[in-house]
Amino acid sequence: MTKFSSLVKVYYPLIFGLGLIVSILFFRSALKDEMINIKLTELDQQIFYIKDKMNKLVPSPISPDTNHPFIGQLSSEFINHLQILILKGKNNILYCGERLKEDHDNYRYRDCRQSLKDKDNYYDHEMRMARNSPSQTGFGIRYSNTLSGSPEKILLFSRHFNNHDYSIRIIVSFKEIQDTLDRIDRIVWIFAFVMISILVLVNNLLSNMIVKPLQGIIRFLKDYKEDRSLRLSYTSVEEVIHLQYFLNEMAKGVQKQMSELTQRKNQVETVIKNVSEGVILLDHKLKVLLYNNGLFSLLKIIPELYDYDLFGKYYYEIIRNNPLNNMIEQSVREQTRLSQNIHLSTLENQTLEVICIPLPHKSGLVVMINDITEQYKLVEIKKSFVENASHEFKTPISIIKGYLETILKTDDISVEDQKRFLEKVLRNADRLNNLIKDLITLNKLDDSRxxxxxxxxxxxxxxxxxxxxxxxxxxxxxxxxxxxxxxxxxxxxxxxxxxxxxxxxxxxxxxxxxxxxxxxxxxxxxxxxxxxxxxxxxxxxxxxxxxxxxxxxxxxxxxxxxxxxxxxxxxxxxxxxxxxxxxxxxxxxxxxxxxxxxxxxxxxxxxxxxxxxxxxxxxxxxxxx
Amino acid sequence: MKIRLDEEINRLRKTLLEMGNGVEEAIGQAVRALKDRDVVLAKQVIRNDLLINRLEVEVDKICLKIFALKQPIAIDLRFVASSLKVNNDLERMGDFASRIAEDVISLASEPDLPVLDELYKLTELGQQMVKNCLEAFMQKNVELAQRVIKEDRQMDDYYETVIRKIGPYVHENSERFETGLAIINIGKCLERIGDHATNICEDAIYLTEGEIIKHQKT
Missing domain, CATH: 3.30.565.10 (Histidine kinase-like ATPase, C-terminal domain)
Incomplete structure (x- = not known):
C-alpha cells in the first residue's frame, strides 16, 4: 500500500526529475551534433574556397613532384590562421599551414614537399574516411597530444577531391563549441534544479492540503467511537470541506440516534431490572446479555461468585438446573415459545414458572422466571381439599343411603331395627350437618373481615x-x-x-x-x-x-x-x-x-x-x- | 485448531456442570424424600443415578478425545486432567445420593425419625458445598475453594452430632435399631459427599495455581 503523501512528495518529483534529466541529455546531444554540423559546413565552405583558389593558381593535375609556385601564393591572411594540411595522394604533403606548424610540434619542421613516412600517420582516420566515403568528407573529434600547449579537444575535417587525388584537412579547436555547450549546460541544469525544487514544493503543498485533512478525518473517525460530540474543523480545500461537512452531518445524526437508542435501552433496562420476575436475555451463542436482580434469589445465584457481573457467561454456568437448561436448549432448537413449571431441589420445594421466548432470526432467547411456589401450593391445597371434601361427604351419604334402602326394601323389618337404623342415619346426617357447618365457617373465615x-x-x-x-x-x-x-x-x-x-x-x-x-x-x-x-x-x-x-x-x-x-x-x-x-x-x-x-x-x-x-x-x- | 479445542473444553464444562446439577438435585430430592417419606421421589433419585453414570462416561469420552486429538497444554491440560478426577468425585456423590434414597425407602413406614434437624443441616451444607465446589472449579476461584474445604470440618461436626445423638436413641428404643442404623448411614453418605466436594476444591486450587495441596496438613 502506498501513502499518498510519499507518492506526491517523493515518487512524482523523482519521476519528473528523471524525465527532465533524460530530456536535457537528449537535447544537449542534439545541440552538440547541430553545432558540429554547422562548424563542419563552415569548414567545408572554407575548403571549397581554398580549392577554388588552388584551381585558379595551378593547372591540373597537380603533381607532387612539381614545385609549383602556388604554394607560396596560397599563403595569405586567410589561410595562415588555419591549421590546414593538403595532401597529394596518401602521403605527399602539398601544403602544411603555418598555423599548424606553430601549434603542432610534429608539423613544425616539415617541409612542404616532404614525403610522409608510415610512422607519421598524417594520413589519419578522417583522411581515410574522406577518401573512402561517397560524400568525400570525413571528420573526427579527439584529444590532440601533439599540441604545443596543453592537450585539448580538436575537430578535424577532411575533404578528398577524387579528380586531382588530393585531400584538404582543416583542424580547428573544439573549445569554442565546448564552451558554448558548457554555458548552455549550466543554464539548463540550473533550470532543471529550479523546476524540480518548485515541483517538490508544490507537491508538498498539495500533499499537505489533501493529506493533512485526510489524517484529521482518520483521527476523528478513530476518536468518534469514544466521544460522540467530536466534530471536524474545516480546512481551505473545497472538496475536502464538502467531505468534512457531510462527515460532521453524519456524526451529528449518529450522535442523535445513539442518544435516542441509549435512552430507550436505559428505559427497557430499568423496566427489566425492576420487575419482580427473574429475566435473562441470552445472545445467539446463548451467553448472558442482560439480566435482573430477581434472577439471583429465584435461581439461588450467589452474585459475589461472579463479581456481581453475569455478562458474557454461558447460561449453563449460572443456571444450575438441568430441566431448565434442557428447556432453554429445546426452545432454541425448535424456535418455539415454551412455558413450564420447574421444581427446585431444595428442602422448601420451590416451584418456578419458566417461559422461554426465542428472539427472531435465531438472535437469542429471553427467559422469564416467576416464583409460583405459593400459587402452586394453593392449587395443590385446593385440589386435595376438593378430593378430601368429596370423600368426607361420600362416606355419611353412602351410610345414610344404605340404611334407608335397607328399611325401604325389607318388608318384615322390626320397629326396633328401624329405629336403630334411623338413629344411625340421623347420626350421619348430623355428621354431614357438622361438616357443612364447618365448611361454611371456614369459608366465612377466608373472608373473615x-x-x-x-x-x-x-x-x-x-x-x-x-x-x-x-x-x-x-x-x-x-x-x-x-x-x-x-x-x-x-x-x-x-x-x-x-x-x-x-x-x-x-x-x-x-x-x-x-x-x-x-x-x-x-x-x-x-x-x-x-x-x-x-x-x-x-x-x-x-x-x-x-x-x-x-x-x-x-x-x-x-x-x-x-x-x-x-x-x-x-x-x-x-x-x-x-x-x-x-x-x-x-x-x-x-x-x-x-x-x-x-x-x-x-x-x-x-x-x-x-x-x-x-x-x-x-x-x-x-x-x- | 484453537477454536475447536475451545469448543471441546466448553462442551466438557457444560457436561460437568450438568452432572453437578444432577448430583445436587439428587441430594436435595433424597433428603426431601426423607422429610416427606416420599418413596416415589426416592425411587426417582435411584433412577436418576443412571443419568449421572451416563454423564460420567460422556465426560470420560470428551477428556480422552481432547487428550488424543488436541494435545492440550498449560491451563487446558490441567483443566482436562482435573476434570477426569472431578468426574469421578461427582459420580461417587451421585452414588451416595442413591444410597440415601435406598435408606429413605426402608424408613418410609417409620412414623417419626430422630435427629432429623441435624440431617437437614448436613443436607443443606452438603448441597451448598456441591454447588460451591463446582463453582470454584469452573470459575477458578481459590478463595471459594478454600471456604468449601473449611466447611467440610463443619460437615464433620454435624455428622458427629448425629452419631452422638443416635447412640442414646438406639439405646432407649432397641426395637428401632435398624432405623438408627439407616439414619447413621444417611449421615455417613452426606459426610462422604462433603469429602468429595473437598477433593474437587483441591483440584480447583491445583487448576488455578498449579499447586497440589492434597494430603498437606496446614
Missing part, C-alpha cells in the same frame, strides 16, 4: 361457657376438666363467636383424644402484650413431625381413630383461621409434663387500632406537656 366484627370480649366467660358445655362429655369419659385461670376477667378486642369456636374445638379435641380417667387443663399466662392460653391434655399425644400439619384441612394423624370419634377434620383448621383473625398464633407442642399434647393460643389484647390510638394519645400528651 366481611363476616365478623371485633368487640370487647371477656375471654374468661367464653372459656367457662365452653367448659360448661363440654363438662357432660368429659364426665362420660371420666375426664377431669380443670380451669387453672385465676384472673377475674380477661378482656380483649375479638369476636365472641370465633373465640368460642377456638376454645370449644381445642377443649373438645383434648377430651376426644384423652383416654378415660385423664385430665384436661386450661391455663393462662400473660406474655408482653399477649394473652397466652394453654389447653393441656394427657391423651395419646401427637408426634413432633405432625405438629405443623395438623392445622391443614382434613389432615388426620390417625385416620381410623378420628373418624370413629366423629371429627370432620376441619376443627383445627378453623381454629387456626379464627386465631389468625385475631392476629394471634396457635401452635402445638408435646405436653412438657409427660404424656399428651399442649395447644397454645396467643392472642394480643390490644388491637392494632387501639395501639395506634394509644400511641397517638401519648404523642398528644407529650405535645401538651
Amino acid at each position: 366481611d363476616y365478623f366484627r371485633k368487640e370487647p370480649v371477656n375471654v374468661l366467660d367464653v372459656i367457662e361457657s365452653c367448659l360448661d358445655i363440654l363438662s357432660l362429655k368429659a364426665e362420660t369419659k371420666n375426664i377431669q376438666l380443670v380451669n387453672a385461670i385465676t384472673e377475674d376477667s380477661l378482656e380483649l378486642m375479638g369476636n365472641q363467636e370465633l373465640l368460642e369456636t377456638i376454645f370449644f374445638n381445642l377443649i373438645d379435641n383434648a377430651i376426644t383424644y384423652t383416654d378415660h380417667e385423664g385430665e384436661v387443663i386450661v391455663a393462662f399466662k400473660e406474655d408482653g402484650d399477649r394473652f397466652v392460653f394453654s389447653v393441656i391434655d394427657t391423651g395419646i399425644g401427637i408426634s413432633g413431625n405432625y405438629h405443623q400439619r395438623i392445622f391443614e384441612r382434613f389432615y388426620r394423624v390417625d385416620e381410623g381413630r378420628s373418624r370413629k370419634s366423629g371429627g370432620t377434620g376441619l376443627g383445627l383448621s378453623i381454629v387456626k383461621h379464627a386465631v389468625m383473625f385475631h392476629d394471634g398464633e396457635v401452635y402445638c407442642e408435646a405436653n412438657p409434663t409427660g404424656k399428651g399434647t399442649l395447644f397454645k393460643v396467643a392472642l394480643p389484647f390490644e388491637s392494632d387500632a387501639e395501639k395506634a390510638l394509644a400511641s397517638m394519645g401519648s404523642i398528644d400528651g407529650e405535645t401538651n406537656s
Whole structure:
C-alpha cells in the first residue's frame, strides 16, 4: 500500500526529475551534433574556397613532384590562421599551414614537399574516411597530444577531391563549441534544479492540503467511537470541506440516534431490572446479555461468585438446573415459545414458572422466571381439599343411603331395627350437618373481615361457657376438666363467636383424644402484650413431625381413630383461621409434663387500632406537656 | 485448531456442570424424600443415578478425545486432567445420593425419625458445598475453594452430632435399631459427599495455581 503523501512528495518529483534529466541529455546531444554540423559546413565552405583558389593558381593535375609556385601564393591572411594540411595522394604533403606548424610540434619542421613516412600517420582516420566515403568528407573529434600547449579537444575535417587525388584537412579547436555547450549546460541544469525544487514544493503543498485533512478525518473517525460530540474543523480545500461537512452531518445524526437508542435501552433496562420476575436475555451463542436482580434469589445465584457481573457467561454456568437448561436448549432448537413449571431441589420445594421466548432470526432467547411456589401450593391445597371434601361427604351419604334402602326394601323389618337404623342415619346426617357447618365457617373465615366484627370480649366467660358445655362429655369419659385461670376477667378486642369456636374445638379435641380417667387443663399466662392460653391434655399425644400439619384441612394423624370419634377434620383448621383473625398464633407442642399434647393460643389484647390510638394519645400528651 | 479445542473444553464444562446439577438435585430430592417419606421421589433419585453414570462416561469420552486429538497444554491440560478426577468425585456423590434414597425407602413406614434437624443441616451444607465446589472449579476461584474445604470440618461436626445423638436413641428404643442404623448411614453418605466436594476444591486450587495441596496438613 502506498501513502499518498510519499507518492506526491517523493515518487512524482523523482519521476519528473528523471524525465527532465533524460530530456536535457537528449537535447544537449542534439545541440552538440547541430553545432558540429554547422562548424563542419563552415569548414567545408572554407575548403571549397581554398580549392577554388588552388584551381585558379595551378593547372591540373597537380603533381607532387612539381614545385609549383602556388604554394607560396596560397599563403595569405586567410589561410595562415588555419591549421590546414593538403595532401597529394596518401602521403605527399602539398601544403602544411603555418598555423599548424606553430601549434603542432610534429608539423613544425616539415617541409612542404616532404614525403610522409608510415610512422607519421598524417594520413589519419578522417583522411581515410574522406577518401573512402561517397560524400568525400570525413571528420573526427579527439584529444590532440601533439599540441604545443596543453592537450585539448580538436575537430578535424577532411575533404578528398577524387579528380586531382588530393585531400584538404582543416583542424580547428573544439573549445569554442565546448564552451558554448558548457554555458548552455549550466543554464539548463540550473533550470532543471529550479523546476524540480518548485515541483517538490508544490507537491508538498498539495500533499499537505489533501493529506493533512485526510489524517484529521482518520483521527476523528478513530476518536468518534469514544466521544460522540467530536466534530471536524474545516480546512481551505473545497472538496475536502464538502467531505468534512457531510462527515460532521453524519456524526451529528449518529450522535442523535445513539442518544435516542441509549435512552430507550436505559428505559427497557430499568423496566427489566425492576420487575419482580427473574429475566435473562441470552445472545445467539446463548451467553448472558442482560439480566435482573430477581434472577439471583429465584435461581439461588450467589452474585459475589461472579463479581456481581453475569455478562458474557454461558447460561449453563449460572443456571444450575438441568430441566431448565434442557428447556432453554429445546426452545432454541425448535424456535418455539415454551412455558413450564420447574421444581427446585431444595428442602422448601420451590416451584418456578419458566417461559422461554426465542428472539427472531435465531438472535437469542429471553427467559422469564416467576416464583409460583405459593400459587402452586394453593392449587395443590385446593385440589386435595376438593378430593378430601368429596370423600368426607361420600362416606355419611353412602351410610345414610344404605340404611334407608335397607328399611325401604325389607318388608318384615322390626320397629326396633328401624329405629336403630334411623338413629344411625340421623347420626350421619348430623355428621354431614357438622361438616357443612364447618365448611361454611371456614369459608366465612377466608373472608373473615366481611363476616365478623371485633368487640370487647371477656375471654374468661367464653372459656367457662365452653367448659360448661363440654363438662357432660368429659364426665362420660371420666375426664377431669380443670380451669387453672385465676384472673377475674380477661378482656380483649375479638369476636365472641370465633373465640368460642377456638376454645370449644381445642377443649373438645383434648377430651376426644384423652383416654378415660385423664385430665384436661386450661391455663393462662400473660406474655408482653399477649394473652397466652394453654389447653393441656394427657391423651395419646401427637408426634413432633405432625405438629405443623395438623392445622391443614382434613389432615388426620390417625385416620381410623378420628373418624370413629366423629371429627370432620376441619376443627383445627378453623381454629387456626379464627386465631389468625385475631392476629394471634396457635401452635402445638408435646405436653412438657409427660404424656399428651399442649395447644397454645396467643392472642394480643390490644388491637392494632387501639395501639395506634394509644400511641397517638401519648404523642398528644407529650405535645401538651 | 484453537477454536475447536475451545469448543471441546466448553462442551466438557457444560457436561460437568450438568452432572453437578444432577448430583445436587439428587441430594436435595433424597433428603426431601426423607422429610416427606416420599418413596416415589426416592425411587426417582435411584433412577436418576443412571443419568449421572451416563454423564460420567460422556465426560470420560470428551477428556480422552481432547487428550488424543488436541494435545492440550498449560491451563487446558490441567483443566482436562482435573476434570477426569472431578468426574469421578461427582459420580461417587451421585452414588451416595442413591444410597440415601435406598435408606429413605426402608424408613418410609417409620412414623417419626430422630435427629432429623441435624440431617437437614448436613443436607443443606452438603448441597451448598456441591454447588460451591463446582463453582470454584469452573470459575477458578481459590478463595471459594478454600471456604468449601473449611466447611467440610463443619460437615464433620454435624455428622458427629448425629452419631452422638443416635447412640442414646438406639439405646432407649432397641426395637428401632435398624432405623438408627439407616439414619447413621444417611449421615455417613452426606459426610462422604462433603469429602468429595473437598477433593474437587483441591483440584480447583491445583487448576488455578498449579499447586497440589492434597494430603498437606496446614
